[in-house]
Structure formats: C-alpha cells, structure tokens
Amino acid sequence: MSKKKDKTELGSVFGDTVSIQKVNNRLTVKSRPKRTGKKGKLSEKAIAQHERFRQASRYASSVHNDEELNKLYSAGKRGKHESAYTVALADFQNPPKIGSIDVNKRKSAGKDEIQIIATDDFMVVQVSVEIFTADDTFIEQGEASENSKRKVNGWFYTPTVAQPLQPGMKIVAAAYDRPGNKTEREVVL
Incomplete structure (x- = not known):
C-alpha cells in the first residue's frame, strides 16, 4: 500500500x-473494496452488523456528550489517533470475556471462595454469581467484588449459604461491561 x-x-x-x-x-x-452478493443487496448478517454499529455509534455519541464518561473513556485511549468516541465505540462492540471460574478454600475461615477472571477491552463493571445444586435447584445468587490488591482481573465471591460447595454443583458467572454487554460462563464442580 x-x-x-x-x-x-x-x-x-x-x-x-x-x-x-x-x-x-x-x-x-x-x-478498491469489492461488495459481495447481489449489487445493492446486503445479507441478513451484514444488516445485523450495520444495526449493531449504529447502536455502538449512538452509545459513543452519548459518551462524547457526557463529561464524566468522556473523561473515563479518554483515560482508556491507547494511541494518539484514538479518542474517547472510538474507545467507547469499540467497548460497545466487544463484550467482556470470562477466562476462568475457580473455587478455593480459605484456610483462615474454612470457607469456599469463588474467583472469576473477567476481562474486557475497556472495563468490567459488575460480575454476578449464581449457584445451583447438581439437580439444578437454585441455591443462591450475589455480586462478586473486585480485588484490586491482587493485581489481576479477579472478582471474588464468598457463598453465604452454610452448605459447602460439592462436586456436581453448578456455578454460573455473568460479567457486564460499561455499555451493558453481558457474557455468561458456567462450570460444574
């Protein structure tokens, strides 16, 4: 080029x-880029992508017009040609990812602790956890807390029910980013 x-x-x-x-x-x-398919006709997949981009553009415009969010997204710029608008546009189009869900025993309290590694191209704002028995009976749900001391993208949840986590139980974690994208991951112990 x-x-x-x-x-x-x-x-x-x-x-x-x-x-x-x-x-x-x-x-x-x-x-010159070539358009695929019939001239002037877009596939359903292309139409869905256009709509998704239109929604992302609306979100990025709202960020640009909100002083507090604009400052927040400006801090996430990675290059000199990026703006808060482009960071917000990319954030809307990329949902968070859940890398792993691990269960640890805390030696001091003898309690289970669930660690969720959740990442996003900009910021994960919330992680929720649901716990089910082996036969899919709901046990509890709650919000995980972020632990910035451990310097990982770790979110931690300590079950409040006295019943310890057993093999066969199911843990469902959901991670949310600032635009509201949601990703779920499920593990069976």
Whole structure:
C-alpha cells in the first residue's frame, strides 16, 4: 500500500481497481473494496452488523456528550489517533470475556471462595454469581467484588449459604461491561 503525506483533499475511485483515500493527513492508494452478493443487496448478517454499529455509534455519541464518561473513556485511549468516541465505540462492540471460574478454600475461615477472571477491552463493571445444586435447584445468587490488591482481573465471591460447595454443583458467572454487554460462563464442580 502506497502512502504519501499531503495536505490536499483528494479522495477518489479510479475505475474498478484503485481507490484513493485521505486518512490522518495521508493519502492511501489501495485496491478498491469489492461488495459481495447481489449489487445493492446486503445479507441478513451484514444488516445485523450495520444495526449493531449504529447502536455502538449512538452509545459513543452519548459518551462524547457526557463529561464524566468522556473523561473515563479518554483515560482508556491507547494511541494518539484514538479518542474517547472510538474507545467507547469499540467497548460497545466487544463484550467482556470470562477466562476462568475457580473455587478455593480459605484456610483462615474454612470457607469456599469463588474467583472469576473477567476481562474486557475497556472495563468490567459488575460480575454476578449464581449457584445451583447438581439437580439444578437454585441455591443462591450475589455480586462478586473486585480485588484490586491482587493485581489481576479477579472478582471474588464468598457463598453465604452454610452448605459447602460439592462436586456436581453448578456455578454460573455473568460479567457486564460499561455499555451493558453481558457474557455468561458456567462450570460444574
């Protein structure tokens, strides 16, 4: 791909093969993108992606107009060409991920502790935990707390029910990011 620094406002398509575009004060010459499918018709998947991007754009605009959120997302910029808007746009489109759910015995209290490793491209704001018996009977639910002292993306939940966690029990963790995206993961002990 050829690049040239230039101050002109050039941008064009030449025939069916070459397109010139100005991005960050640079002219970029590249092959013209090809549209798949019938001309003018988008697939259902493409329409769904367009709608998702439209929603992300609305969310990023609302972040841009909210002073407090704008400062928060500005702190998440990774490069000099990023803005709070682009960070919020990406955050809306990328749900959080739950890496692992582990059960540890705390030696001091003799209680179980559930550790959930949850990550997001910007920020995980909440992790909730539900516990079920082996026959899917609901036992309890609660919010995990983030432990910043351990320097991991760890969230910790201590069950309040006196019954210890047993093999066959099911733990369902749900992680939420700032735009409200939700990811669930389930493990059977």
